[in-house]
Amino acid sequence: MPEKVILNEEDIRRALTRVAHEIVEKNHGCDGLVFIGMRTRGVPLAERLAAEIKGFEGVEVPIGALDINLYRDDVFSVDWQPPVRPTFMPTDIMGKSIILVDDVLYTGRSIRAAMDALIDFGRPRSIQLAVLVDRGHRELPIRADYVGKNMPTAFDEDVEVRLKETDGRDEVAIIRSD
Amino acid sequence: MRTTKQEELSEPLPPLEAQRSRRRHVLDLDDFTREEIELVFETADAMKEVFQREIKKVPTLRGKTLVTMFYEASTRTRISFEQAAKSLSADVINISASGSSTEKGESLIDTVRTIQALGADVIVMRHYHAGAPYLIAQHVDVTVINGGDGCHAHPTQGLLDLYTMREHLGTVEGAKVVIVGDILHSRVARSNIWGLTKMGVEVVLCAPPTLIPVGLGPPAFPLVTMEPSLDRAVEGADVVMPLRLQKERQQRGLLPSIREYIQFYQLDLRRLSMAKPNALVLHPGPMNEGVEITAEVAHGAQSVIEEQVTNGVAVRMAILYLLMGGAQ
Amino acid sequence: MAIPLLIVGGRIIDPSQGIDKVGDLLIAEGCIAWMGSNKAGELPPEQYQVIHAEGMIVCPGLVDLHCHLREPGFEEKETIATGTRAAARGGFTTVCCMANTNPPIDTRATVEFIQKKAAAEGVIRVLPIGCITKGRNGEEMVEMGELAEAGVVALSDDGNPVADARLMRYALEYSRSFDLVLIDHCEDVSLSQGGVMNEGWVSTRLGLRGIPAAAEEAMVARDIALADMTGGRVHIAHVSTAGSADLIRRAKDRGIPVTAEVTPHHLTMTEERVMGYGWDNEKPCSLPLLAYDTNAKVNPPLRTARDVEALIDALKEGVIDAIATDHAPHEDVEKMCEFDIAAFGISGLETALGSLLTLVHDGKVDLMTLISKLASEPAKIVRKSEIGTLRVGAAGDVAIFDSEAEWVVDPAAFASKGKNTPLGGCLLKGKVMATICQGEIVHKEDAVKLETISREAFRT
Numbered sequence: 001m002p003e004k005v006i007l008n009e010e011d012i013r014r015a016l017t018r019v020a021h022e023i024v025e026k027n028h029g030c031d032g033l034v035f036i037g038m039r040t041r042g043v044p045l046a047e048r049l050a051a052e053i054k055g056f057e058g059v060e061v062p063i064g065a066l067d068i069n070l071y072r073d074d075v076f077s078v079d080w081q082p083p084v085r086p087t088f089m090p091t092d093i094m095g096k097s098i099i100l101v102d103d104v105l106y107t108g109r110s111i112r113a114a115m116d117a118l119i120d121f122g123r124p125r126s127i128q129l130a131v132l133v134d135r136g137h138r139e140l141p142i143r144a145d146y147v148g149k150n151m152p153t154a155f156d157e158d159v160e161v162r163l164k165e166t167d168g169r170d171e172v173a174i175i176r177s178d
Numbered sequence: 179m180r181t182t183k184q185e186e187l188s189e190p191l192p193p194l195e196a197q198r199s200r201r202r203h204v205l206d207l208d209d210f211t212r213e214e215i216e217l218v219f220e221t222a223d224a225m226k227e228v229f230q231r232e233i234k235k236v237p238t239l240r241g242k243t244l245v246t247m248f249y250e251a252s253t254r255t256r257i258s259f260e261q262a263a264k265s266l267s268a269d270v271i272n273i274s275a276s277g278s279s280t281e282k283g284e285s286l287i288d289t290v291r292t293i294q295a296l297g298a299d300v301i302v303m304r305h306y307h308a309g310a311p312y313l314i315a316q317h318v319d320v321t322v323i324n325g326g327d328g329c330h331a332h333p334t335q336g337l338l339d340l341y342t343m344r345e346h347l348g349t350v351e352g353a354k355v356v357i358v359g360d361i362l363h364s365r366v367a368r369s370n371i372w373g374l375t376k377m378g379v380e381v382v383l384c385a386p387p388t389l390i391p392v393g394l395g396p397p398a399f400p401l402v403t404m405e406p407s408l409d410r411a412v413e414g415a416d417v418v419m420p421l422r423l424q425k426e427r428q429q430r431g432l433l434p435s436i437r438e439y440i441q442f443y444q445l446d447l448r449r450l451s452m453a454k455p456n457a458l459v460l461h462p463g464p465m466n467e468g469v470e471i472t473a474e475v476a477h478g479a480q481s482v483i484e485e486q487v488t489n490g491v492a493v494r495m496a497i498l499y500l501l502m503g504g505a506q
Numbered sequence: 507m508a509i510p511l512l513i514v515g516g517r518i519i520d521p522s523q524g525i526d527k528v529g530d531l532l533i534a535e536g537c538i539a540w541m542g543s544n545k546a547g548e549l550p551p552e553q554y555q556v557i558h559a560e561g562m563i564v565c566p567g568l569v570d571l572h573c574h575l576r577e578p579g580f581e582e583k584e585t586i587a588t589g590t591r592a593a594a595r596g597g598f599t600t601v602c603c604m605a606n607t608n609p610p611i612d613t614r615a616t617v618e619f620i621q622k623k624a625a626a627e628g629v630i631r632v633l634p635i636g637c638i639t640k641g642r643n644g645e646e647m648v649e650m651g652e653l654a655e656a657g658v659v660a661l662s663d664d665g666n667p668v669a670d671a672r673l674m675r676y677a678l679e680y681s682r683s684f685d686l687v688l689i690d691h692c693e694d695v696s697l698s699q700g701g702v703m704n705e706g707w708v709s710t711r712l713g714l715r716g717i718p719a720a721a722e723e724a725m726v727a728r729d730i731a732l733a734d735m736t737g738g739r740v741h742i743a744h745v746s747t748a749g750s751a752d753l754i755r756r757a758k759d760r761g762i763p764v765t766a767e768v769t770p771h772h773l774t775m776t777e778e779r780v781m782g783y784g785w786d787n788e789k790p791c792s793l794p795l796l797a798y799d800t801n802a803k804v805n806p807p808l809r810t811a812r813d814v815e816a817l818i819d820a821l822k823e824g825v826i827d828a829i830a831t832d833h834a835p836h837e838d839v840e841k842m843c844e845f846d847i848a849a850f851g852i853s854g855l856e857t858a859l860g861s862l863l864t865l866v867h868d869g870k871v872d873l874m875t876l877i878s879k880l881a882s883e884p885a886k887i888v889r890k891s892e893i894g895t896l897r898v899g900a901a902g903d904v905a906i907f908d909s910e911a912e913w914v915v916d917p918a919a920f921a922s923k924g925k926n927t928p929l930g931g932c933l934l935k936g937k938v939m940a941t942i943c944q945g946e947i948v949h950k951e952d953a954v955k956l957e958t959i960s961r962e963a964f965r966t
Contacts, residue, residue: 067224070236070266070499081500083220086227120233209792285843307844308713309798316795317842328846330713365713393707 003160007149007172012132015148016045019130020052022146027097030059032125034096038114039067039085041103044165045132049101062090066100071113087117094122099146103161105131108142133172135159203315203322204497206331207372215377219341221496222489228265229492239268239502245298247290248325249275249305254463254487255325255335259302262494271298290314300498303327308365321501329363334497335462336369338490340377342482343417345489346458351378356411356453358384358443359421359470362391362432366462367421375401384411385443388432408443415453419460420445420470436469446472450480458482509553509958510534511945516559516906520566521878522895531564533902536944541896557947558955559906562939563873566881567599567630567903569894571767572664572689572743572830573855575601575632578619579608584835584923586620589855590628592833592922594949596855597905597938600631600885600893601833604664605642612637612648617656629948630941631903633659633888638677638688642666647677654684659888662689664743667725669695671732678738687739687765687887690729692750693806697721702846704777704807712780712798714845717807719747726750730757733764741887742766744832746806748816755825765887767830768817770858771928773865777808779928780845800841800848802928804834818870821879828884829876831858835924853917853924861929863909863936873909902945906954911937 007015027033030053037046043065050061069084100114115127130146135153151174153159158175162168201214210218228236244263246256256272263270273293286305293301300321303311308328315322326332343350355374361367361383371394374381381402383390395402405411412418423443427433450459459471459481467473476483513531518541520526525541532540532554570593576584584592586603593601603620605611611620617634624632636658640646644666653661661681668674668690681688698721703709705716726742730753733740745751745766757764780803782796802808820826834851841848859880865871885894892901912935917925941949950956 070224070228070238072238075238075502076242081502083217084224084499085220086224088227116237120236121231203795205795206793285839287842305844307846309845312793312795312798313844328713329715368713391710392705393710398707398711 003173003175005171005173006151007133009170012148012170012172015132016048017052019146019148020049021056023049023099023128023130024053024057026128026145030057030061032095032097033061033099034064034091034093035061035099035101036064036066036089036114036118038100038102038110039065041161041163041166042066042101044163045103046099046101049099049130064088064090066114066117068110068113068117071117073109073113089121092122093118093124096124098124098127099130100127101130103132103163104159105129105134105142105144105147106137106159108138108140111142112140132161133159201501203311204333204501205311205315205322205324207333207336207369207376210373210376212376215337215340215373218337218493218496218500219344221499222341222492225265225492225495225499226489228495229488235265235267237267238499239263239266242268242299242502243271243297244268244300244302244498245271245273245293246302246325247273247293247304249303249310250326252304252326254490255304258487258490259323259325259494262491262498265491266495266498268300268498286310286313287317290318290320294318294320300501323497323501326365328365329368330365331369332365332462333369334490334494335366336373337497338486338493339366339370339419339460339462340373341493342460342486342489343458345485346482347416350374352380353416354380354382354414355417355419356382356384356415357419357421358408358411358445360389360423360427361385361394361421362389363424363427364421370419371399371402375399382411382415384408386433386439389427408445408449409452412449412453415457417458417460418445418450418453419462421462422464422466423470440469444470444472445475447474447478450475456480460486462486508945509555510539511557511902511942511947512554513557513559513564513904513906516562516564518564518896519873519877520896521874522566522882523897525896526874531896531904533904533942533945536902538896538898538900538902540898553958553960556957556959557906557940559939562906562908564904564906565877566894566896567901567905567941567943568597568859568880569600569884569890570598570831570833570855571602571660571741571828571884571887573601573603573833574606574835574851575603576835577607577623578616582837582923585627586623586632587627588921588923589833589835590624590630590632591949592853592855592920594629594941594943595921595938596831596857597859597907597941598630598855599901599903599905599941599943599948600633600890601855602633602635602659602888605635605637605662606665610637610642611635611658612640612642612653614652614656617653617658621657630943631893631901633657633890635660635662635664635689637661638663638668639673644669644673647673647680650681650684650686654686658686659890660687660689660741662691662743664689664691667691667693667695671728674729675732675736678732678736678740681738682736685739685889687741689741689743690725691743692722692725692729693717694721694724697724701807702803703780704809706777706810708777708780712793712845714780717805719749719809719813722747722806723749723753726753730754730762730764733757734760734762737763739763739765744769744772744806744830745817745820745826746772746809746813748813751816751820751825755820755823758825765827766825767828767884768821768826769830769832770854770861771804771808771852772806773814773817773821773829774861775802775808775928776811776814779808798845799928800843800845801852801926801930803845803848803850804832804852805850818865822871822875827879828887829858829862829879830884831855833922833924835922836926837923838925841926851924851926852928853920853922853926855922856920857915857927857929857934859907859938860913860915860934860936864934866909867935902942904942905938906940906942907936907938909936911935911939913937
């Protein structure tokens with residue numbers, strides 16, 4: 001399986017710094033912001049975005065972790081169930097501006113599940129989506145508000161995001177299956 | 179108590195092997211690996227979190243039907259399964275032996291085939307005959323969960339007991355668990371022995387010899403020992419689990435009297451004080467307070483009997499979730 | 507009368523005469539007429555029907571001391587017609603049918619009913635066994651003299667042990683007048699009550715109520731003491747434990763008139779069978795879906811490997827005289843249910859020889875011994891000198907089997923109505939190829955060639 005590294009550690013850092021700035025800019029500051037990382041890799045990404053904002057704004061944005069497995073639309077068609085982890089909401093999300101954070105945006109199905117899950121916790125003011133990579137091929141009417149890198153891919157390609165917290169190193173690779 | 183804290187947000191995932199486990203039925207704990215038990219527990223942690231939400235329900239099993247078939251009276255197990263299924267948005271149909279076709283002489287297989295034809299996806303069966311869940315698992319194309327069969331097994335109870343111990347002890351490996359009472363007739367004891375020994379727990383069985391079946395110790399179970407004296411058995415124990423003693427055991431001649439049983443085998447504060455400080459007291463229920471356990475112990479600081487009930491729902495949700503995956 | 511039957515080229519084994527040689531056997535007018543080597547001159551000049559038995563074993567037709575033909579009363583489980591056909595397929599030419607019919611065999615009328623049915627619809631010899639007590643109630647002795655006159659060969663309340671020791675004593679004493687043997691199903695029901703399998707590690711594992719070995723042994727010991735006291739002949743049915751074998755050995759050493767039988771399943775299977783196929787004996791592992799195999803539910807229950815070894819030893823030493831099938835056919839519905847409520851019993855006539863030959867293949871028992879336990883010894887117990895032997899003049903009862911032929915047990919293909927066998931799907935090595943009862947071919951596999959030729963043609 002030939003693979004090609006598209007983003008290295010530095011690229012990822014720069015992209016996240018930019019996205020952090022865009023988030024603050026678009027929301028006119030950090031008031032009412034809550035980062036919700038989608039498990040697994042959305043959580044460390046959310047933590048990094050929060051750290052960036054703390055750096056330049058001096059504000060602690062609350063971070064939560066969302067597991068979407070209980071809301072998936074393929075519960076009955078996958079061969080084995082992905083492990084479910086607890087969801088953690090750092091605060092009541094009623095009236096908050098939720099920044100949903102994930103590593104890769106692809107079909108949009110995970111985001112659909114995440115929005116359903118979030119709504120079960122309350123009625124946020126808005127839900128915005130930040131992703132490190134948008135690889136295209138949407139199957140639902142969903143788009144990202146903040147994108148680290150747009151990465152056009154073919155169907156037979158896989159995008160793998162690796163992060164220090166989960167995989168020991170920072171990089172994004174395209175893997176071609178043949 | 180394990181709760182999700184922000185520090186734990188980026189915990190590593192369970193091993194891939196366990197994630198990939200695909201099972202069809204839960205009939206006993208004998209075919210669970212240690213990794214699979216861990217996976218159930220990790221999943222149960224997530225399910226417990228669902229309970230703490232304002233909306234205590236997730237849509238995971240929408241459109242699936244769980245049928246509970248209880249041929250033996252039970253409230254806690256049946257309701258626990260019912261609540262677990264409903265929290266996952268499954269539909270639940272309860273069938274009890276009275277009022278069903280069994281009274282008209284229909285065979286168990288035919289009854290279950292009818293239920294399958296009505297669209298059941300999971301059957302939870304409690305039956306007074308050991309092996310009944312194996313019989314139906316063999317003959318019908320439905321996922322079967324054993325909700326307790328005769329004197330054979332009660333796997334979800336075994337899991338929730340172990341889960342409760344893990345919550346308090348952190349890790350159960352190397353712990354000492356004393357099971358005291360009517361082990362001969364106890365499916366809970368049998369399933370617990372499988373689960374506990376797989377997790378590396380030392381199990382001490384304590385009962386009058388008339389209530390201990392042959393062959394539960396080594397070589398089959400190297401970690402299981404027998405100790406007829408409760409005073410000696412509880413020494414240094416991390417967990418003590420008295421079992422319900424049915425009054426009919428005396429009528430069948432297995433015991434001279436309940437009075438004598440109480441004298442030698444009741445878990446009271448004095449005996450509990452000989453276990454480790456803060457040793458846990460578990461009981462699979464329903465309790466005969468004043469027989470196998472005193473009220474002070476049952477409702478005392480060391481009792482986690484009520485937690486067992488809450489944990490039961492979380493563990494059963496985990497089981498249902500893990501079983502329902504997969505293109506069948 | 508049909509033309510004489512000549513069985514050619516088989517290995518003839520007849521324990522009653524100590525014969526084990528390749529030769530030919532002539533059956534004429536329903537009796538053994540001649541045995542000799544190929545092309546011998548003393549054959550009468552006639553036409554023969556010739557069965558080619560080259561490579562096969564020719565032995566006396568097997569005698570089953572203990573089977574349940576279920577008729578009258580339980581024709582849905584088996585009839586004399588189907589049961590005798592099943593027996594023929596298993597190489598049996600004589601079966602002794604147990605008395606637990608409905609009505610039970612406790613009157614001359616019932617004995618005669620069975621005899622008439624057997625003559626009209628059966629294909630082999632059926633010898634009825636009468637009850638010991640009226641209605642098998644364990645209260646009053648049957649009219650033994652009348653039953654003996656009517657033709658019963660033994661008495662038994664099989665299924666129900668005679669619990670009352672005093673009654674058993676009187677029955678044993680009284681039976682001496684008619685030289686009838688009393689076959690006792692030894693089980694102390696106060697110990698076995700509610701039990702569904704052997705009491706031991708496996709019953710603990712499965713959560714099933716056990717039947718301890720002591721339940722059998724306690725009553726074997728009692729029966730031996732009574733036989734010693736009364737001089738009446740007692741025959742212990744389906745011995746299943748090492749302890750029982752030991753008691754019988756000591757009784758025989760002391761000259762007490764006791765005989766005993768063992769079933770093929772108790773000689774070849776252990777209690778682990780109840781846990782279903784795929785079970786690993788060595789270490790505890792998970793139960794397969796096929797656990798709680800009701801086809802392995804039998805009374806007395808399948809016991810431990812230690813018991814099986816002891817039973818084989820007892821058989822070889824002559825402590826156990828005979829092998830009897832305890833063929834117990836049941837309807838499917840009685841087995842397709844929870845283990846606790848399933849019927850006890852194994853449909854065994856058609857698999858008996860095939861499963862027992864594994865003992866021969868494994869070198870545990872020799873063929874001569876095996877055949878004696880299936881033919882000559884049981885005949886002696888019921889005092890029938892004309893069966894279980896190939897002596898000239900004896901009944902023309904012959905079994906022909908191929909000890910090397912492999913076959914897969916298919917219960918659906920059984921002649922018996924009872925498909926209840928734990929051996930379904932198992933590969934057995936050793937197959938009955940033809941059975942001849944009183945000179946008639948009552949069972950024959952297609953592979954066995956049959957031709958009609960003259961003596962002249964035969965000799966050239």
